Amino acid sequence: MVRYAPLLGLFLAGTALGAAAAPSAFDLSGRYTYNFRNGDISGDRFTSTDSVIIVPIDRGRAYFDMQLNFFNGHECSIGGMATLEGGRLVYRDPQMRGFDGAPCTLAIWRDGARLRWTDGEGSCKGYCGARGGLSDGEMRWSSRRPIPRAEQARILADYERTADLP
16 A cells, blocks of 8 residues: 555645636636727717626625616616625625515626626616616626725725615
8 A cells, every 4th residue: 555655645636736726706806897889869879888896805705896888878886795606706685676576686707708797587677777787797808907905905995884874
């Protein structure tokens, strides 16, 4: 048995190196943006910018802020504390309900070259204007930019200051 110990050690080391690391809220950290041509019913055309900000608190939690724009000036604006469940950040707001009465549940995750999100069948629709929605959204992963530590601290301080407000 002793003569196999070096081989066993190499096997275990290789297995550990090849194994995927456990998911973490830090994996999704950053600022994602998407610029696009938008318009309104009067025919005006303009550029809009969607943004998603994710600031990790620890491995299992992150603050997020999502600002999405839609035709005719409608938008979705949602943010708060999300918890890592599997490889997804999941935000729950039991006070907000979708059309079917289900509590608002928004999941955010990486899917290859995309940051994706969904609220299922519109459970968080109350955070959006008439033409907005949070079902099956995505942004290019390559749009991700790091958020400097000082800005992360400011974002979290702003959230903590307003989180207890009614």
